[in-house]
Amino acid sequence: MKKMAAGHCVRKPQREWAAYLFLLPSMAGLIVFLLAPFAETVRRSFTNALGTQWVGLYNYQSVFHNEAFRLAAGNTARFLCVCVPLLLAVSLILALAVRALKPGGRAFKTAYLLPMAVPVASIALLWQVLFAEKGLVNGRLVSLGVQPVDFMGTGAAFWVLIGTYLWKNSGYDMILWLAGLDGIPDSLYEAARVDGAGRLQCFFHVTLPQLAPTLGLVSVLSLLNTFKVFREAYLVAGSYPHESIYMLQHLFNNWFLSLDMGRLTAAAVLVALVLLVIVLPLQRVLKGAEQL
Amino acid sequence: MNRKKHWWLKTALCVPAVLVWGVLWCMASGALTGQAELADALGPALGLPGSESYARWPLLPDAPTLQPMAELTLDTPQFFAMFWNTCRLAFPQVLGQILVGAPAAWAFSRLRFPGRRMLFGLYIVLMLLPFQVTMVPNYIVLDALGLMDTVWAVILPGVFSAFPVFIMAKGFDAVPHSLLEAAALDGAGPLQTFVRVGLPLGIPGILSASVLGFIEAWNAIEQPMTFLKTPSLWPLSLYLPQISSSALALAMAASLVMLAPAVLIFLFGQKYLELGIQASGLKE
Structure with missing residues (x-):
């Protein structure tokens, strides 16, 4: 039998009860609104739409064979693959630049973070005018002698979406990078300079390796935030977008309107599984990096 | 140089x-x-x-x-209804998140009990779930409770979100253990310690969670779109993107009025917003 540790490590039953009481409202809500119904969601993904009859993997097959699902999943994957690296690069550059300015960087920091607070709905009209066929951007292009682009009716919509997403979310990642940069001890730079390292060498041999744990974190958070890209898609194109920006949330909305519970539950479980598969190994990597 | x-x-x-x-x-x-x-x-x-x-x-x-602005604020009751709807969804949500979340965050951050690490891990996983995953479970409960198409359908799932708990727990981490021991020596119970020591010192974390929560709730599109069918319950975020071109000036004025509270809260709360973002990135 283990001996009780001395001093303040002794667990007092009264305090433990207090902890559970503090947790109670939050836990109860999570169980009622998320955990219990999630179990029900998993169960219903294996039954018919009414939840009365076991149908095995039928719902999952039906999801996989669905054209719209393939389109939405493909677009979402494509968006993740293009957007996350771009977002990481842009926000890192902004963070490095803002930091290089030291006191003067404050105003820029505010400016880059501000779009985060701008409600998507409030700038919808401006975006429509910007990217319409006879819109502001095309007007500028034509005056420069360039062919106008049909932004909303072609695959260009995808790039408008990427641009909008970067515009709105770079600030958030920039703050995360800045926190990571602040965590690098000055002594490392001094040591590198003593060894004769220049600015670029300092960056590649000190800054980048030291940012590795931050990179993992920023990637996970950016990846998860991109699932919210529906807002930007809705801003750019309303409920009926060009097929290049038809995202999972559009599909889920459609299935929801027709109350297609079979497919909806199966697809929700699939998204959860894919996220777990992506995020858990990344977290392992992070934990590993921390122990170094 | x-x-x-x-x-x-x-x-x-x-x-x-x-x-x-x-x-x-x-x-x-x-x-x-x-x-x-x-x-x-x-x-x-x-x-x-x-x-x-x-x-x-x-x-x-x-x-x-200023004519469109005056028309909007004086002669457009529909606008007021929608502005009020947005407030009615956002403010109770943030308030609830703090009332429910702060004690839980305090327990995770400053109390020791069996199962703490496991439960906190669970909160982190839940915090990472996107709306695509949570909308179906939320719907199943809201439908069973008969709350679909009421403001509660948006407010309640928002109140029990795991994210603010995580942010506030990071804030409470700054409260030194020595203060808690001193409070215990003075005979303060767990509740008194939380209210007298934890809450005042955890204010930065609470503000961080509030600013992030408010911006999120004010911007929300997916939740009201899914859970509210009656247009008279809709917030501005659902209405503005489909404004007709016949009322352009009104639409522009309405857009500015929707933008203003979020930007003002941002400008006043920027410090806490940054703290909150940093907290979301801190390793446990």
């Missing part, structure tokens, strides 16, 4: 900054422009008849006017 370099850097940094301030400028100038001038300038982009060339934005209105 390297003044010159900074000069270049500043110029380069101005480009993305202009993209941000430019948008806000456009919103402000648009809201101060009259209907006729707006229709004339934006008409080509919105497909209004009788316009050939490309659209332009009235960056400096020819005849600045």
Whole structure:
């Protein structure tokens, strides 16, 4: 039998009860609104739409064979693959630049973070005018002698979406990078300079390796935030977008309107599984990096 | 030493900054422009008849006017209803998140009990779930409780979100254990310690969670779109993107009024917003 540790490590039953009481409202809500119904969601993904009859993997097959699902999943994957690296690069550059300015960087920091607070709905009209066929951007292009682009009716919509997403979310990642940069001890730079390292060498041999744990974190958070890209898609194109920006949330909305519970539950479980598969190994990597 | 370099850097940094301030400028100038001038300038982009060339934005209105703003605030009850709807969804959500979340965050951060690490891990996983995953479980409960198509359908799932608990727990981590021991020696119970020591010292974390929570709730589109069917319950975020071009000036004024609270809260709470973002990135 283990001996009780001395001093303040002794667990007092009264305090433990207090902890559970503090947790109670939050836990109860999570169980009622998320955990219990999630179990029900998993169960219903294996039954018919009414939840009365076991149908095995039928719902999952039906999801996989669905054209719209393939389109939405493909677009979402494509968006993740293009957007996350771009977002990481842009926000890192902004963070490095803002930091290089030291006191003067404050105003820029505010400016880059501000779009985060701008409600998507409030700038919808401006975006429509910007990217319409006879819109502001095309007007500028034509005056420069360039062919106008049909932004909303072609695959260009995808790039408008990427641009909008970067515009709105770079600030958030920039703050995360800045926190990571602040965590690098000055002594490392001094040591590198003593060894004769220049600015670029300092960056590649000190800054980048030291940012590795931050990179993992920023990637996970950016990846998860991109699932919210529906807002930007809705801003750019309303409920009926060009097929290049038809995202999972559009599909889920459609299935929801027709109350297609079979497919909806199966697809929700699939998204959860894919996220777990992506995020858990990344977290392992992070934990590993921390122990170094 | 390297003044010159900074000069270049500043110029380069101005480009993305202009993209941000430019948008806000456009919103402000648009809201101060009259209907006729707006229709004339934006008409080509919105497909209004009788316009050939490309659209332009009235960056400096020819005849600045407060008329649309006055019309919006004085004669447009529908707008007020929707503004009120947005408030009715956002404020109770943030308030609930703090009332429910702060004690839980305190327990995770400053109390020791069996199962703590496992439960906190569970919160982190739940916090990471996107709406695509949570909407179906939420719907199943809301439907069973008969809450669909009421404001509670948006408020309640929001209140029990795991994210604010995580942020506030990071804030409470700054409360030194020595203070808690001192409070215990003075005979304070767990509740007194939380209220007298934890809450005052955890204010930065609570503010961080509030600012992030408010911006999220004010911007929300997916949740009201899914859980609210009756248009009279809709917040501004659902209405503004489909405004008709016949009421351009009103729409511009309404957009500015929706933008203003979020931007003001941002400007006053920027410090806490940054703290909150940093907390979301801190390893456990």
